[in-house]
Structure formats: structure tokens, C-alpha cells
Amino acid sequence: MTMENNDIMIRVENASVRFNMASEKIDSLKEYAVKLVRRELMFKEFFALRNIDLTVRRGESWAFVGRNGAGKSTLLKLISRILMPYEGKVTVNGSIAPMIELGAGFDPNLTAEENIFINGCIMGHSKKFMQEHFDEIVEFAQLQDFLKMPIKNYSSGMRARLGFAVATMVKPDILIVDEVLAVGDAAFRKRCSERMKEMLSGGTTLLFVSHSHNDVRTLCKNAVWLDHGRIVQSGLTEDVLPAYEASMQ
Amino acid sequence: MGQKLKKRLQIFFRYKDLMMLLVERDIKLRYRRSVLGWVWSVLNPLLDMLVKVIVFSYFFSRNIPNYPVYLISGQLMYQFMRESSTQALRSIPDNAAMLKKIYVPKYIFTLSKINSAFVNLLYSLVALLLVMLFTHVKFTFWWFMIVIPIAELYVFCVGLGLLLAAGNVFFRDIGNIWGVVTLAWMYLTPIFYDVDILSPRVRLWMPRLNPLYMYIRQIRDFILLGSWERYMLTIRGGYVALLMLGLGLFVFAKTKDKFILYI
Missing domain, CATH: 3.40.50.300 (P-loop containing nucleotide triphosphate hydrolases)
Structure with missing residues (x-):
């Protein structure tokens, strides 16, 4: 090259x-x-x-x-x-970090915490990497109190926040x-x-x-x-x- | 060619955590809000066997020594084939929303479904072991050899799953017909009856044409007879499994880029 x-x-x-x-x-x-x-x-x-x-x-x-x-x-x-x-x-x-639709990979039946991991891995990160950046994501999305809640109970704004936080976690x-x-x-x-x-x-x-x-x-x-x-x-x-x-x- | 394979493997390792999480999810969701949780994975095959022993022992068990073990060993292999293929079949359309929005190797979804079913099979093996202990099957080191037919079946089912998943994207009829096919396959395989009740002609062709029989027969030989007399079945079974894997990989790889236009 x-x-x-x-x-x-x-x-x-x-x-x-x-x-x-x-x-x-x-x-x-x-x-x-x-x-x-x-x-x-x-x-x-x-x-x-x-x-x-x-x-x-x-x-x-x-x-x-x-x-x-x-x-x-x-x-x-x-x-x-x-x-x-x-x-x-x-x-x-x-x-590439594609944000064609935020939270496209979220499974409505899983909690936010579980979804953060799956969504990060969908973008090609390892589980270990996600563990290291977990707190950072939660803090940016400001959803500390709702981590154990299934995503299906989230509003679309909350979902978008989480999606954006996961997608832009790494540069x-x-x-x-x-x-x-x-x-x-x-x-x-x-x-x-x-x-x-x-x-x-x-x-x-x-x-x-x-x-x-x-x-x-x-x-x-x-x-x-x-x-x-x-x-x-x-x-x-x-x-x-x-x-x-x-x-x- | 070598470069390409290396790159494919790199991609696979990059997404292996995703696959494990997806398998974990399937298992978690299956038992969420259930009191017994994963115990059902052991209990289900046991209860299933119990019902069938009660129903069928009157018709078939006369010539079969240790009918419960005979039945459950066949049943759990068949069950894995059915569950993995039925789940794999739907794996692409079910994840359409995601596949349209982000790049993920598509086979990860198919493979994760097959692996979820495989975890279930491992739980069923606990049930098998319980029945074997309960019916006083004599322990031999041949027991450990069952990993061979199980591995062969797994490879076979990966191939089958990939083939069906790709086919179903273009022709959704496959999803509808597959239930009937697996039902027919169950009756065509000596799971709850003895192969000897079949006509000599069928008996001759069964070990040659029915892959499921190749694997089930091996398991039964290992645990019930403690022998490896029919090693031909192992060879043929491995050959058929690799053939199916090759076919599945080939069809999936050839068509995967067009999936997005049909989901």
C-alpha cells in the first residue's frame, strides 16, 4: 500500500x-x-x-x-x-461505527445490561472489551437506574440514548x-x-x-x-x- | 485461497463472543420466569421418554433389551436434529431488522441457533445418564466413545442448518414443509421401534441412506452393547456429515450477499 x-x-x-x-x-x-x-x-x-x-x-x-x-x-x-x-x-x-438506526440490535426481552453486551459484540467488540467500557456507556446514556429493566419497557428516546452510547464508545x-x-x-x-x-x-x-x-x-x-x-x-x-x-x- | 481462509477465521474469532452471548440469550429467555429453570432441559427428555415408554412398550419393546435407554438415546439425537434445523431455518428472517442496519456475518445467527440446540442436547445427555444408571447399564469405557457420533451429528446439523437457512430466505415454503419432513424422518428412523421389524430391503438401505440412523445406531452400540463392531457406520457417518457441511457452506456462501434483498 x-x-x-x-x-x-x-x-x-x-x-x-x-x-x-x-x-x-x-x-x-x-x-x-x-x-x-x-x-x-x-x-x-x-x-x-x-x-x-x-x-x-x-x-x-x-x-x-x-x-x-x-x-x-x-x-x-x-x-x-x-x-x-x-x-x-x-x-x-x-x-466503521454505523448508526443507521440506533439500537437496531436490541432484543426487547433482554435487560439493558444484557443488550449493551450483545450490541457491542454485534459491532465486533469482544466481551472483555465491553466489560471495560460498561460504566462509561451507562454514564453517557444516563440510564443507571434502569439497567435491570427489559428494553421493551424503554421509551424510544431512552433506547436511542443507549444505542448512541454503545455505538460511539470507541473512536x-x-x-x-x-x-x-x-x-x-x-x-x-x-x-x-x-x-x-x-x-x-x-x-x-x-x-x-x-x-x-x-x-x-x-x-x-x-x-x-x-x-x-x-x-x-x-x-x-x-x-x-x-x-x-x-x-x- | 489460504489468505481468504485466514481472513474468514479472523472474522469468526472476532464475532465468537457475539455467538456465545446469543446462545446465552436463547437459554436465558427459554427459562426466564420458570421456577425450575435449566432443570427443564433434563426433565423434558425424561418425561418425553416416560410417556413414550408407557405408550410404545406394549408394541415394540418385546425384542428390545433396555427399552428406556434405547428410546431416549434415539430420541435425544433426533430432537437435536429437529430443533437445530427448525431454529436455523428461521435465523435469517428473524434477524432481518438487524441485518438491514449493521454488518454482521450472517452465519453467526444461524450457528448460534444450532449451538443453542446443542447445549440442550448436552443437558439431555444428563437425562440419558440418569436413565442408564437407573436401569443398571454396565459401565464400560465405550461410553465415552459417544462423543464421536455426537460430533458427527453436530457437523451434519451445521451443514443442514446453513443449507436450510439460505434456502428459506428465497423460498419461505421450506419453513412450512420442514415440519412435515422432520415428522416423516422420525417415523423413518428406528427411534422407538426396532430396525428388525422392517422388511429386509429397508433394513439393508437404512444404514446407507438415513444419516440420523448412522449416528443413533453408533450411540446405542457404544452404550448398550459396548462394542464398535459397526465401525463402517462411523466412517460413513463422518463422510456424510462432511458432505452436508460442505454443501451447506457452499450454498450459504454463494447466496449470502443476496439475502438482504429478500428479507
Whole structure:
């Protein structure tokens, strides 16, 4: 690996993601046979992303803007390896903390304490590592009194707090945040954005999706404007965001 | 190839704690709010055997020495196969919410379900031991050899579980039909009846075609006869288990990247 490559955290090269339309979801053998005979399989394909090129360097902060269904979340999922590209290539150097939905891995029947461990391990940490950071997480989430309570009795704000605390416990190389700050009260949101800024100044690379243009402006230097799965414009936030806003008028 | 395997193993070790926690969770949730807790894992196979001994001994037990041990040894092997495969089958859709939001090696969920069932099997072995002591089976060192067929069955079930889990993502019919398949498999395996009551033709093919029989027969030979006369079954059983594991791994690996589009 050359020095230049070391600096590149994420490289997306000509990547496309293809879905079958929801109406075409075939999940029974009979349907499959019928469609096979009629040659209707894979008939209504739909590209959620098409020919995306993107290079993100260490310490950069990128916002993804665009209408609903433009492909913002799909692109984040592609980078976090949840989705595989249909064409093209995605290379990621370094650890990722994805916050596509806070507390996605929580089991409602288990207590907060048990969930912290499972959730941490889902992110690839060891049990020992979680034990060492347990107090820190609980303190950040401020849920000391509710540790023995099953998560199903938590409010969505409490759940989000816990999820955020677990996800940001370690300083990841890449932090992916998708509209997760909409929940939680004002005080917690403030602490979240403080923590994110702290991470950014510590060299973490941020990928951020939000419909709040204020947050985008304060957190991200770069922005990508997506529409119908294609990149319309990418560059500095101060250039991209006004262009996107103008198109909405 | 070697590099790839090394990376896969690294990933597995990274997530092994997760797998253990998931197994722990399954066991915890199974017995939460129950007074006897894990004792049920021993009690269940015992009670199950008791009912069947009462019902079936009238029909089948005449030619079978120590019918209770004969029955429970077959039953616990079958039970593990059924439980692990049925749970593995649903492991991917059941964790859809998580798989859509964070990267986790998908087989971890399937494997954790199989391992939960395996822990249950270990509890059942306590039940088996109790019945053996109660019926005065003579102790021999052959008893320890049962780890061989149990290990073979485990490998077989991992393969089967992966295969079913992958298949069920694309065709949910498999989930519906599997209950019937396992039921048929139970009747086709000499669990509560003696293989000798079958016609000679079936008797000839049973040890060749029914993997479950290969493993159950070995266990019974070890604990009841104290012999390893049918070592061919061990060889064939191992061969079949590895074949199933290979098939399961192959199908799962080939299709796993498409799961997300179907869950």
C-alpha cells in the first residue's frame, strides 16, 4: 500500500445497487416456477444507485442530501457492507461505527445490561472489551437506574440514548450517522453533536445523512447531492447545499 | 485461497463472543420466569421418554433389551436434529431488522441457533445418564466413545442448518414443509421401534441412506452393547456429515450477499 492510499478511507468506484421491485418479490416455489416459465424473472429491476464514484479521505466529513428515496441510505448501507454492489467496487479502510438506526440490535426481552453486551459484540467488540467500557456507556446514556429493566419497557428516546452510547464508545475510524438524532430530548441531542464534533477533531471520518440543513452546515465540510440514485453534484457543502436548496424551490 | 481462509477465521474469532452471548440469550429467555429453570432441559427428555415408554412398550419393546435407554438415546439425537434445523431455518428472517442496519456475518445467527440446540442436547445427555444408571447399564469405557457420533451429528446439523437457512430466505415454503419432513424422518428412523421389524430391503438401505440412523445406531452400540463392531457406520457417518457441511457452506456462501434483498 502506498502512502497516498493510506489516506483514503473510502473509495467507491462506479458502484451500482440493483433491487427487484417489491411487487416482484418472489418467495414461494410455485411463483418462482410460474415466473420462470413465463420468463418474467428479474423483469422489473430497479437501480437504487447507479455509477457512483466517491473518494473520502481521513478526517473528512461528508453529508448526503437529496429527496426521500434518492439513495442516501442505500449508499451508507453500501459503504457499511450491509449491501453488496451489483456492479463496481467499494473499498473501506478502517473500522466503521454505523448508526443507521440506533439500537437496531436490541432484543426487547433482554435487560439493558444484557443488550449493551450483545450490541457491542454485534459491532465486533469482544466481551472483555465491553466489560471495560460498561460504566462509561451507562454514564453517557444516563440510564443507571434502569439497567435491570427489559428494553421493551424503554421509551424510544431512552433506547436511542443507549444505542448512541454503545455505538460511539470507541473512536471508530469512520462514523456513519443516518437521521438518528431526530429522537431524544434537546439536552441529549446537544451532547450527541458535541461528541460527534469531538470525534471529528480527533480524526474520525464522518458520513452524515440529515434533512436538517443546519446540522449539515455545522458538521460537514463536504456534501454529495443525490437524486434518483445518481450523484448530481459533489464538493464543498457551501457549494452543494445552496444548489440543492435552489432545486427544491 | 489460504489468505481468504485466514481472513474468514479472523472474522469468526472476532464475532465468537457475539455467538456465545446469543446462545446465552436463547437459554436465558427459554427459562426466564420458570421456577425450575435449566432443570427443564433434563426433565423434558425424561418425561418425553416416560410417556413414550408407557405408550410404545406394549408394541415394540418385546425384542428390545433396555427399552428406556434405547428410546431416549434415539430420541435425544433426533430432537437435536429437529430443533437445530427448525431454529436455523428461521435465523435469517428473524434477524432481518438487524441485518438491514449493521454488518454482521450472517452465519453467526444461524450457528448460534444450532449451538443453542446443542447445549440442550448436552443437558439431555444428563437425562440419558440418569436413565442408564437407573436401569443398571454396565459401565464400560465405550461410553465415552459417544462423543464421536455426537460430533458427527453436530457437523451434519451445521451443514443442514446453513443449507436450510439460505434456502428459506428465497423460498419461505421450506419453513412450512420442514415440519412435515422432520415428522416423516422420525417415523423413518428406528427411534422407538426396532430396525428388525422392517422388511429386509429397508433394513439393508437404512444404514446407507438415513444419516440420523448412522449416528443413533453408533450411540446405542457404544452404550448398550459396548462394542464398535459397526465401525463402517462411523466412517460413513463422518463422510456424510462432511458432505452436508460442505454443501451447506457452499450454498450459504454463494447466496449470502443476496439475502438482504429478500428479507
